[in-house]
Amino acid sequence: MSITDLPTLNACLNILCIFLLVRGYLQIRRGAHQAHQKSMLAALTCSALFLCSYLVYHVQVGSVPYPHYDWTRPLYFAVLIPHIVLAMLMVPFVALVVWRAYNQDFARHRRLARWVWPVWIFVSVSGVVVYLMLYQL
Numbered sequence: 350m351s352i353t354d355l356p357t358l359n360a361c362l363n364i365l366c367i368f369l370l371v372r373g374y375l376q377i378r379r380g381a382h383q384a385h386q387k388s389m390l391a392a393l394t395c396s397a398l399f400l401c402s403y404l405v406y407h408v409q410v411g412s413v414p415y416p417h418y419d420w421t422r423p424l425y426f427a428v429l430i431p432h433i434v435l436a437m438l439m440v441p442f443v444a445l446v447v448w449r450a451y452n453q454d455f456a457r458h459r460r461l462a463r464w465v466w467p468v469w470i471f472v473s474v475s476g477v478v479v480y481l482m483l484y485q486l
Contacts, residue, residue, distance in 0.1 A: 432475035
């Protein structure tokens with residue numbers, strides 16, 4: 350694997366994270382608490398691996414400019430900007446949700462997870478969209 354393969358790896362990690370987040374949501378709705386825990390910890394692991402891979406890539410390559418100057422350019426930035434802002438903002442909230450679950454403070458875990466989960470899904474989905482627009486268009 351070379352450094353140029355990391356964006357594809359990152360997109361795959363985001364896709365896997367989406368799958369795990371949806372699976373974890375469905376499991377908790379069915380009352381499968383242990384399965385939910387495993388899915389969510391796997392999603393957290395995927396996100397952590399993504400972050401490591403993303404940082405390694407951008408330390409090596411730097412910023413990658415959007416190459417198109419057509420109608421897709423404003424769309425790209427409309428996806429990219431909230432993706433970046435929300436990705437940075439959600440890190441401490443994800444940590445807090447995990448901390449509350451670890452400490453079995455499930456009422457507060459649930460209240461916060463209702464806000465964090467959709468943002469996490471958005472960040473993961475928009476990450477795949479950014480990848481597709483930047484590397485596949």
